[in-house]
Amino acid sequence: MVFRRLALPLLLASFVGSAQAIPLLDFGVGEEGFGTEFLPANDDGSTNLLDLPFDINFFGSTYSSFFVNNNGNITFESALGTFTPDPFPVASQPMIAPYWADVDTRVAGNLWIHSPNADTLAVTWSSVGYFGDQIPGGGEEGGEGSGETLLAAAVGPKTNSFQLVLRNRADTGTGNFDVDFRYERLEWTTGDASEGTAGLGGIPAQAGYDAGDGVNFLTLPGSRSDAVLDLQHASNVSSETPGLWTFAIRNGAPPGSSPSNPLLPVATDEGWSFTFNVRPGETFFIDPDIAIGYDYFLESGPLFASVLLPELGDNAYEVWLWNGAEWVFADNVLAGEEYTLSDGVDRFRVLGIEESLALDPLNPTAFVTGLTFAGAGAVQLSQNPIVLSLPVPEPETYAMFLAGLGLIVAARRRARS
Incomplete structure (x- = not known):
């Protein structure tokens, strides 16, 4: 196919x-x-x-x-x-x-x-x-x-x-x-x-x-x-420019045609929303604000066929798939290596973005993701960040706080200031 x-x-x-x-x-x-x-x-x-x-x-x-x-x-x-x-x-x-x-x-x-x-x-x-x-x-x-x-x-x-x-x-x-x-x-x-x-x-x-x-x-x-x-x-x-929409046309091609000129998303309370038209054999690049991972959900259109993740930090990621009830670890994936998503899926999760990178959440080209689809047609998808919950602890609970740093939660994206 x-x-x-x-x-x-x-x-x-x-x-x-x-x-x-x-x-x-x-x-x-x-x-x-x-x-x-x-x-x-x-x-x-x-x-x-x-x-x-x-x-x-x-x-x-x-x-x-x-x-x-x-x-x-x-x-x-x-x-x-x-x-x-x-x-x-x-x-x-x-x-x-x-x-x-x-x-x-x-x-x-x-x-x-x-x-x-x-x-x-x-x-x-x-x-x-x-x-x-x-x-x-x-x-x-x-x-x-x-x-x-x-x-x-x-x-x-x-x-x-x-x-x-x-x-x-x-x-x-x-x-x-x-x-x-x-x-x-x-x-x-x-x-x-x-x-x-x-x-x-x-x-x-x-x-x-x-x-x-x-x-x-x-x-x-x-x-x-x-x-x-x-x-x-x-x-x-x-968020400081409501009503302003900007698009870059490079080499006769629209945004989304290359990692250097990706399509910019719509930010929602839950994450990032994408709507675009896809065709077999063409790669599009999407990139929202950064976190420590992302959930990708297909709202409508052909299934996700593969994912290509960017070179970042140690270049190592985890891909998780949904079994109908919960997320299940699928594989370790290296940056730049196309990973096939079984026979096509309507959702998947990427983890492994290092917290130490401290990527700017306002940088719209911080985590450019390559996706392929199992068919042609109009696609609507969302990319929701997974963030680390970092409460400000009281001194006596500081040790418990450190122990809890490994907890990962899905949360709403941070509001832009």
Whole structure:
């Protein structure tokens, strides 16, 4: 059987409701600070073909120009007026989409395009509304004097503010670049023509990027569901930057394609959550914050086929398997040696990371794990840290404390400060 290797560093941080979303980059230029070039108020419109300030290598194709589409995305082959997001992958339509949905700037907001220097491009959707919220020229689609109209007039229209930033990283290789999504405010998910009501329900927005080759793509958590609004409260960068999502495109390949550019995960109270698309024969690299071990759980998709662990400390690990009732020691494994997980398993445990290494728990590339899977398809998995419980003892119990250092417990990951 052919397996695809998965190497994916994963860091997704979730935050309490009081966290403030990341602000949009303000360049101090133009009416709102986002530049002077703009796409006039419209519904489903696009710019003409525009020049990129630098060439990019996007999944093996080099582009020097692009289209900005009103509906929350940029494309490279042709303009795109589609307002209801199709699930990635979308054939023959390479795109980067911070928030693909039915944006209507005739209702509210503006779309700004600005290149502050030769190495940066920013596209800003500032306080934009959705189709069907209010009809230009007066009245609401709900009908003059309707309950929906009066309610909207009382609370004001729902608007979203988000931004796409491309950064030239030719210093790391020709055509290399970074992608930033910044979500300052998300209040609506869906236009009326996408089966939405009052900006919600129906077929919600999708965020991510797509090579247009039917193979390579990334969809952000919550896409095409009401949970897409949570993008403003989460990050794959840091708990201190809710609403900021960053991706590195290197040598035409996305994050997860190499140990040096792993996919960053979503952090949950229990550990790390991963969602991605896998194919036989390809390796992805995942890496959460470090501990003394990890439990890997498959939520959905093809079974784990093998694991490849990094060179670290004494390079010696233990692999444990679940027998249906408890964890059972399976084998000693050395770093760099692919270990086959029987005929495929839905969970396994890795122990043996030395406490003396004191790896930084905020370093998202500290423990890059290679995984293969027993088939193709969309995978959702979690990687939960196993940590050492270190209570602060009273002096008279210090000896007991030392004796208990060997106890290993599964615990929630430490909150980021």
